[in-house]
Amino acid sequence: MLIKAAGQQVFLFSEPGSMTALNRDLVAHNNAVETVQAVMPKSVHSRIIVIGAGPVGIRFADELLSRRPEEHVHLFGDETCLPYNRIQLSALLAGEIDRDAIDLPLPDNAQHQNFRFTSSAITAIDRDSNTVTDATGNQYRYDKLIFATGARAHIPNIPGIERQGVFSFRSLRDTESLYARILRSRHIVVVGGGLLGLEAAKGLLKFHTRVTVIQQGPHLMNRQLDEDAASLLEQEVKRLGIDIITHAGVRAIDGYEHVTSVTTRNGDIISCDTVLFCAGITPNIDLARKARLTVGTGIVVNDYLQTSDPDIYAIGECCEHQGTTYGLVNPGFEQASVAASVLADSDQQPLPRYQGSAAVSNLKVVGTRVCSLGEINELAARPFQKETRYQSPDTGEYRKLVTLKGKIVGAVGIGDWPESRRIQECLSEQPQTQPLAALSIPPQRKTVGR
Ligand SMILES: Cc1cc2nc3c(=O)[nH]c(=O)nc-3n(C[C@H](O)[C@H](O)[C@H](O)COP(=O)(O)OP(=O)(O)OC[C@H]3O[C@@H](n4cnc5c(N)ncnc54)[C@H](O)[C@@H]3O)c2cc1C
16 A cells, blocks of 8 residues: 655565565665675774664764764664654554655764665574674674664463454554554554553554554553543543553453454453554564673663673663663663763763663653652552642643652643643652662562553
8 A cells, every 4th residue: 555655766565574675775785784794894982782773873873973972883673665764653643744754864884884774683692703794694793792682572371362354552553453454443442541551542543443452451541541541541531532441451352353352351352453562662672682781670771781691782671670671762862872971981980870760751752741750659559758739620630749758759740730840850850769678668670561
């Protein structure tokens, strides 16, 4: 299906597996890149290889090259298209923006002659010889290697998961497949009532398809919102025409070849022809595990973003720092900045350290401004905390500020909240671990985000 023309190239929304004009162009581009790589002269610069051309890998390359413009940086991406901004996929799905609006620009070769981009997956790492091998069998030496491999959609292992009509929503390819599907769908069940599930549900509504969101937790966005805020958001979502079912995980996907219904954990059967999983993410750590790096939920890093091998770093959704993996882009950008600074000038004293990112979501969800700062849910049950609330029955605005011994430790809001940025600044002024330490919350593995 022809959707739009991007510059001189025709971009084709296609079924998975087919090669678009853009992809063909990319292959030609990469053949040129390989030729350059083969003749690249030896230099005094170290060779830095970045695995993963998502927003965080590209931000790292930008930050490093802004500090050391001549550095040899080689970025690898495994998707069959030029890098794009994943965050914008919901808007693309809803037809609110064009494909070229989500392009992520690569560092400019005119300014950085030693920057290279290759569209090929890295399939192996040999830490003894400091080399990586890509999917075409080419080997590349590195002095420093950066994992920015991100995450993939979490698909639960439940009966019927292989049936036709089951989709995930993580990549441009997923979006193309979903787009091709929704035009003939009558009822889509979205599994997951977090940010991603709600955004996808809103996008899908545009196609006059019935949309039902099934949320396993007690309320929508249960990681970011308290019950009252979630109930206001739920009213907004329902007003758009989206059905919501909470306290209900999916136990099975029914049908013969195609999906005909889903069965929830409490035994309800919901007829549908399409199921979209937006139920969390799984960090891409298989390659790191194969290379015998220390992994947990993500690739384990120290405050310099170094893995268990000092020549290898990990940033973004694939990494785990002090037991925490993040499902939002800003923590990845903060990590990219620290890693670039550490690598650009390893003699600086003291070296910059990454000390964790504040749990901050200041987002527009289905058109409603939603703000969640700090550890809203974990703090809710703590003694000595004080909650200050404001709710307007007229505008539907809701604001809650949680303080502990005079310090702001969390805030949640629905609707515009002009002071939210100031609250965020107050929160981040404190060392990241302080509120939790002060509350004697034991260290545990957490995923912050969607
Ligand atoms: C629809 C949608 C909406 C979102 N909205 C928001 C939002 O509003 N706010 C927010 O903060 N976050 C949002 N997110 C999350 C955000 O997109 C992620 O936090 C961000 O993309 C993480 O960046 P990353 O570079 O770490 O990982 P990724 O974006 O996952 O990029 C990693 C890249 O590495 C590639 N890769 C993996 N393995 C290899 C390999 N072996 N060789 C080569 N390449 C490899 C992957 O294919 C991928 O292209 C959204 C996500 C989605 C899907």
